[in-house]
Amino acid sequence: MKLLLFLVLITTSQLKAQNLIIAHFDPFDGAKVNNSETVAQMVYKELKSMGINASLCPLQTSFEKAYPQLKNCLQNIEADLVIGLGETGCKLKAEFVGRNLDKTYGPDNLGVERNNTPIIATGAPYLSLRYPLPQMYCGLSTEERKRLNLSNNAGSFVCNNVAYQMRYFHPEKMVGFIHVPSHFCKNLKQTNKENSQIITKMITVALSTEDNGPYLPHESNSEEIPITKDQLRKASRSVDNKCYQDFYSRLRRVDSRGFWPF
Numbered sequence: 001m002k003l004l005l006f007l008v009l010i011t012t013s014q015l016k017a018q019n020l021i022i023a024h025f026d027p028f029d030g031a032k033v034n035n036s037e038t039v040a041q042m043v044y045k046e047l048k049s050m051g052i053n054a055s056l057c058p059l060q061t062s063f064e065k066a067y068p069q070l071k072n073c074l075q076n077i078e079a080d081l082v083i084g085l086g087e088t089g090c091k092l093k094a095e096f097v098g099r100n101l102d103k104t105y106g107p108d109n110l111g112v113e114r115n116n117t118p119i120i121a122t123g124a125p126y127l128s129l130r131y132p133l134p135q136m137y138c139g140l141s142t143e144e145r146k147r148l149n150l151s152n153n154a155g156s157f158v159c160n161n162v163a164y165q166m167r168y169f170h171p172e173k174m175v176g177f178i179h180v181p182s183h184f185c186k187n188l189k190q191t192n193k194e195n196s197q198i199i200t201k202m203i204t205v206a207l208s209t210e211d212n213g214p215y216l217p218h219e220s221n222s223e224e225i226p227i228t229k230d231q232l233r234k235a236s237r238s239v240d241n242k243c244y245q246d247f248y249s250r251l252r253r254v255d256s257r258g259f260w261p262f
Contacts, residue, residue: 019077020047020203023057023070025087025158028109034061035087035183035192042196047203059162061109063102066158067165074170080219081131081206082166084177085199086159090185092147092195094137094178095154096225096251098127098164103156119164127167128224130217131176132206138243139205144198150247150254151179152227174219178202215239215248225251 024040027033040056047054057073059066084095100123102114137145154160159177167175180195181188211218215235217225226232229252236248 019079020052020054021057021073021077021079022047022054023059023073025059025061025066026109028061029106031183033183035180035185035188036085038183039085039180039192039196039199042192043200043203046196046200050204052204052207061158063108063112063114063158063161064110066162070162070166071169079173081174082163082170082176083131083203083206084159084163084175086154086177086179087182088155088159088179090181090191091149092178092180092198093149093151094133095151095163095176096129096133097152097227098129098154098167098175099156099160100125100127100164101156102161108158119161120168123164123168126227127164128227129163129167129176130224131174132209132217133176133225134216134239134244134247135209135212135218136202136205137247138241139209140198140201144201147194147198148178150250152251152254154179174217212241216244 022040022044024037025034026037037058044054044056055073055077057070059069100119102117102119104113104115107113137148137150140148154163154177159179163175163177166173178199180199181191185191209218211220213221215223215226215238217223226235226248232248232252236245236252239245239248
């Protein structure tokens, strides 16, 4: 499945946002629009209305161009938290694993195809996307959590490529991403409205969350989201909040197409 990405980058200081970059991708594969840009614009406007200093960062759907363009945005605006939202399928999905693999089922916007190519030759096969996803998840209502799927398969197209490089080259930053429904999905106007509200809420939680200890990633600690079933089992037993326990229990049950690496 072809996957597009927009990335949201947030700077926090003493639990307060200073700079927020929302990056989105251009239309792909002959489409007139990219739903990542549509949702990015909606989230951007909502955050601006809340007084959050947000900026947009457009990216090309290209293995060679996307990460350098994002890196250029980072050089202009310092950021600590990177949250990606990509276009794929027809569900809202939060990812927590980046894979060191490019594999295409058709070219990117510059005609580039890759066949089981490592993103970083010396990089680890998998990297945890260290961002406050447990807190963001628990900041949602019960009904909103039902709309948010948790996934350990970010695909092998440009979105995963950019997220993996961000996590690899910027280990000091918090990096993650969420996928939004593709431009061809039904009832998109309504689902975009609902999903943009959920994403906005998750971002505001991420900007205000505190350092609550083990297994809860935060800019002031070195915690990561576990990516093995044994680690996730330990996490679900170690956190003392019922919602966090539910979050890690859900992660343990996630295995999109049998992709668990361990």
